[in-house]
Amino acid sequence: MSSMAKAPLLEVKDLAIEVSTRRGPAKVVEHLNFMVKPGEALGVVGESGCGKSITMLGMMGLLPPGARVVDGTATLEGRDLLKLSNRELRKVRGGQVGFVFQDPMTSFNPVMTIGDQLIEPLLYHRAMSKADAWKRAGELMRLVGIPGGEKRLSDYPHQLSGGMRQRVMIAMGLACDPSLLIADEPTTALDVTIQAQILDLVKDLRARLGMAVVWITHDLALVSGLVDRIIVLYAGRIVEEADVDDLYKRPSHPYTIGLLGSLPRLHGPEGRRLASIGGTPPEPGRRPKGCAFAPRCSMKIARCETEEPQLAPLPGSTRHRAACWVAGTVSVEAAA
Amino acid sequence: MTIHQQTPEALLKIENLRKYFYVKLGAFGDKAGVVHALDRISFDIFKGETLSLVGESGCGKSTAGFTILQLHKPTEGKVLYDGADLATLSEKELRAYRRRLQIVFQDPYSTLNPRMTVGDCIAEPVRFHKLAAKKDIPARVDQLLADVGLPARFANRYPHELSGGQRQRVVIARALACEPEFLVCDEAISALDVSIQAQIINLLQDLQEKYGLTYLFIAHDLAVVRHISDRVAVMYLGRFAEIGPKDAVFNAPLHPYTKALLSAVPEPDPVGERTRQRQVLQGDVPSPLNPPSGCHFHTRCPVAMEICRSQVPAWRDVGGGRSVSCHAVPG
Amino acid sequence: MAVETLAAPASAADIEKHASLWSDAWHRLLANRLAMVGLAVIVLLILVAIFGPWMTPYDFLSQDLNARNELPNAAHWLGTDELGRDVLARVIYGARTALIVSLIVTAIAVAIGVTLGAIAGYAGGPLDSAIMWLTDMTMSVPNLLLAVVINASLKPPLTAWMDRMYQATLNPIWRNSLIVDFVLVFGAMALVSWPAYCRLVRAQVLSVRSRNYVTAARALGLPTRVILMRYIVPNAIGPLIVAVSAGLGAAMVLESAFSFLGVGVNPPAPSWGNMISDGLRVWRTYPHLLAAPAAVLGIATIAFSFLGDGLNDALNPKGRK
Amino acid sequence: DREAQAAEQVLKIAHGGFDMDWSPMRGGGRPFRWQSLWWASPMRFDSSGAIQPYVVTSWEPSADLTTWTFHLDPKAVFSDGSPITAADIKGSWELAAMPSSKHQRVNQVAANIVGYDEIVAGTAKEMPGLVAKDDKTLVVTLKAADPIFFMRIANHLIPIVKASEARDADGNEVLEWWSPEGGGVTSGPFKITSLDLDAGKIGFAPNENFFGEKPKLSGVEIQVVEDPVAATALLQKGEMQAHTELVTSTIIKDLGKEFSAGPQIPTGQHFWFNVNAAPLNDPKVRQALIMAVDREGLIKASFPDGPHKKTDMVLTAVPGIDDPKYVPFPYDPAAAKKALAESSYGGPERLPKLILAGTTTPAITAAAQFMIEQWRQNLGITAVELKPTIDNFNPADVHIFRDDAGTRVPDAATYLMSSIHSSSGIAKGKMNGYKNPEVDRLLEEAITKPADDPQRVALAQEAQRLFRDDYAFIPWYGETMSRWALPNVKAMDKNLDWQVVAPWAIEIE
């Protein structure tokens, strides 16, 4: 994709987020740097609890009680979101930035019709009248391919299937033509066939509307056909960042390698033993010294346990970066 | 993985199994509804194999597992095991069989009693089925923990102190404690992270080898299924669409639903994914409360015919160990 | 074939204290300041109820007709009542009454409620409907009627029986007329307070029963008894504990309300309830006679409700704080 | 605003409960306290205990004292102007005796009249012993001679009502015939003008046809105020001027001595012993219990500032209470202890639990608690239980019963007949069949003596002394019939019939 020349739409610098745990405050996200260019699709990949959601929520001032941003900047179209007042931030949310959340069941208010929920961004960002908003909502419903269109607007969420709910959620995210759509594991709760529908829908919408997308997932297979670039998170830090083709062709961080290796595949040779990563990620606040992945790493060297590697470009590429002392010296074949 | 013999021995024979749930509907819960969760399914499970059951959410996979284990009383049908029809046994009589037929549940978070330590959880079946002398129980627990790759000190922990993968290991250890012959894995890995998923898959495979277990592996992730199973059964809305040896089903699916499922699975291959032509199914799975007439799949089927609307396709053996239920499949 | 083990580092940081859920809840409770205040008050109350009568300089019964209705002073910290009895001593002895009352009422109510609720929840079907019907009907019976009826019909035979027991054994326990009052009046109160517990337990059992770990226990082939005792009850009990701690306070108030209507603890045995109702008759002239017991009752009620709220938060794993 | 009240002359009365039945035919209850306000009686006692004519102006007995002839005031009329006739008195008495009337004290007036037993048993609706010789002459035939029969009817227990309105064809009472809707015909100085029982409000206006003195008040309002503390506050503010029956332990402090002042009436409150059930069937136990109680303290614990007065005997406020031969029970803890030790129980240890019933008001409870404490300190008895209610009263279940004894005539013999004679309710019920043949004999003889015969009193006194020696009760106090009215309300004096003596004279200053 040719998004190189454009100025970044969103630029996150040195973001750090802290949560309160039983053992006191703990940084769950730290030294986070990434950017999204206009129209670009970024995949954010990592295991559960590595801080994917909290990063996005943190930027938008949507953190749950007990969590707070402690450092960094997040510049959206020239404005630092972290410095905005609540009122200004509200303008951004749902206006410039649309959201799609993971669980389409719990993310809808069960006692309001989906129409009432769908028109809200229009009411509060576009100052539309209710009637106009309702009309536009009908269009949105058709846009995301809901059979029946505006007729379903007066349904309650429970009357829709999971897939349809997720479509409505996407419609809601797109209501005000945002320049950025943040999708937090939008298909994890869905069936494969429905997941495929949603993937196709988003691809299609992106082609038509041209917005940038941040797609959070733990499934490396899922985003491969969808995004332009991928960042891999481990324990709250970026461990690898690359263009999508590059990453799958030449995964460099042992963690990425492990992730890819542990994916069972539908095609190709079978009957092999899966290359799993032993152990579990550290809990927040119990980050080991040195590289956080070192305890699980099969390629670790002495240095890994004492010194934390920084994200650095790999030899031969400026756009492929990894945070590893041994990265670049291993290849996919070696890992598999 | 075991390559089964020419005339494999059936460990379990399921005949015409049916399970309906009767539910209350209406704003005041004053209307009755029937969920056709399992609609006359028949199949065999062979000793030592891994049979996978795939299908979309709500199609009755779990119900099948539960009903076979008599955790739900079947509405109709037989579950023959070791010469006995489990469906006719009382809860007391079943207890002896329960030990031999075990299950690992989908959600490792909720299948462990939050108020019992891991050690207690695992010791419980050992104690009640008298599988070890009282004084040997702690040693047995340690051994089981070791079997699933957990250090012995975990015995004193409570479930909430474990990660998801560790919990799933405990659940497996608990099932193993019964020294079962047959293990139903109801989406045993779906809730886990990829890296942990691979650990558990490997573990299950190792254990099968070590103890000669037979698996009914319930999953919705076809890639995992391909990796682990000997045979695959595909379910749609309470009925079997097709069943057959894994390679046959994956390489030459017969039922249009199986084809659609396979085509929907994403691959970690950006180039292939970008260019791949998918056969995306339209619409959603109909409600089992009010299933379509004839072939349940006809509402979404790309090759549906007139007959599909009215007639339930027969469950036919098409040779090569494969059975299918589709009007469009010749033979 | 070797099973791969988790590469779990055995560093010093990992040797952690293994907190059970209960001790976890306890820690959360310890961190809740209001709940601790409540708990402290309740502990104090219990201590006072047990040892108080030996610590006061006055006997709660002895009268001094020359020192009637005295306002609080150095000799009588809370003053004296119409018969010249020390109010402090009576309030302290009343703590015993209050505690016994709330314990008995709650114990009986909980016993009935839990049994019926558990049966209803576990058995389901017609038995469930029958028990729920009984619950609804019980809530419709005026509780005062029940108290009056029970008092009138059961008290004489019970009192007579106790006296026969005393005559046979000469054990002063049988002489304690309070016991009869408690058993009857508060038995009646219990008979009307159980439905709340029954509903709660039923709901709990219904929800716990469908939890996966119960199904898992069934799949393990464990006997029903074990499933009930080790899987269902311990997990259903949290909200019950909360309800009980709030119920203890409510029972004290109910006792005082009954006393106010004249079917509570009979004098001369002091209870906060009968002290309040006596105090209400003269509060304009001798405010201390109302203020002392009412304040103590209020503090105890608040303490129980603090503790109940605290337990609620502590036992709820979702609850942060 | 005192002046405003005086100008208005409306007496506002606080009433202690929502009484739903204000029929004058009940012979008791709170409404009875205001009977004389709106009903006339045959004769009436003044506050000094002298009989005054009212509807009946003169009477004479036959020589054998079994037939009495009463002459009615020819001017006596009901509030509707119709004359009060002998038939009305006859009808009133018969109505009161009908079972459906549930009259509580009809026996005190009519028990001796020929035909009473049948009507009371529900088998008749008229008493042949009552004959209206003409409109203004009533002849009463008694079953046995009674020298003081005329005194027995000189009260408001059965006031004179218009029988034709009050009785239906079966002789029973017409529901709420006395209410404004029911006609509201009265015989007394006031008539009822408004009635809202559910709201607890009753209004009276002067009966312009009243045959006696013209009432001074322009109206009376009764309003229910259940809570005594609230009632006290209202009285203190002058919002209300009188109360039906205000019993609080702080009444003197709150409202002054005059508020509850009044004459002593022949009613006494005592604690009666169940002499026929263990352990009080043992005279030694009874002695012990009595002598262990300091009765000075008893009154101090209950009515320290009055208005009631301590008494040592059954009798109060009747001729004959000045009996020099009567020895009060001593307060002697040592003797009491000794008596208990000498009893068949040998001491407090083996004594069965005592149950003390009838502690219905705070003052009674205080007195009872005082006794219990005395027994605990002086005798070591700990097992005593108070039973406030007296439901399902079963004599065997109760050992000590608080109850009042008394009479509506200033006569010692009648007083004792209704309290310690074996036929009395107290002897039969509360004392569980107390019977001393000698006491019975003396009393039976006494009541046949004419009212002015000194023997009548002497025999009664002797009977009381014998009763005293049976150690069957703990004397407590003689009752004062309080005015329960603010000092600015004049002529609120009451008599032994618990009634305002001259309601027409009540006046607010």
Add this chain to the structure above:
Amino acid sequence: MLRYIATRILIWIPSVVVLLLAIYALAFYGAGDPIKLIFLRAPGDVAFDPVRIEAIREQAGLNQPFLVQFANYIWKVLHGNFGNSLLSGRPVWKTVAAAAPISFQIGLLAILLTAIVAIPLGVLAALKQNSRLDYLIVSVSLFLWAIPAYVAGPLLMVLLIAILPGADIPYGWGGIFDPRIVLPLLVLSFQPIALITRQTRAAVIEIMSEDFVRTARAKGVPELVVAFKHIMRPVLTPVVTQLGLIMITLVNGAIFVEYVFGLPGLGRLTVQAILHNDYPIILAVTLIGVTVAMATNLIVDLLYPILDPRAGQGGR
């Protein structure tokens, strides 16, 4: 829905008969003979004459066997005749018809007051969780919770008598527009307000952590709209249930407040009837009580689907 209501009522009838039987039995066997009580309760010199009492009982029909009496009673009730009070002889319906509307009006008003005061307070406390305002609201509601109505009532009552001039004594019943209603209403509402405030607060705090609230915020919906549009309705479900329960106790159990403020309502009537074992009244009052309970429960159940459209979907 009509069918549903009809079924509920049909189920209700036999329940009521059983309940009445139980209460009749309690009164008949347990609480003492009402006629005897009339005489026993009267002071000293009463005519406690067994023959007479038997005659009175016979006339009132009280000497018949229990089941006959009960059958007679039900028969009469079916014909709309609730009998006469044993104490006053007045028709029961008259007494009850005077008392019930008063209790209903006060109960409804108190519920209304509770809802108006407590729900906003609870929401406010939850939105400002752990602020000073929150602590204030919580502690005031705890305080209200801790003083029983029978203490609060007399205190306020007499304090007001002492303060208020002349005509405005907060005593007695003059309809709901009479200023005298204010005090009893307040006292009656104290504990419900405390209860509902705390419950609303807890419910709001819980709902605030729901995903859909985050969704609403992510749409840029203003906080106030989030609070009142998104959070309020789900909160109302448990609150309405609780309000229903309170309604039932308020109508049937406002004993103390009615006593202290001289309100001639059902609570006072019940106490009096019970103390005198006037069972025609007890039965009628119970009947009203169950009817109120049933009607309230029915209304609450009918409200559920409106408050929560999910109700009844799938297994229940």
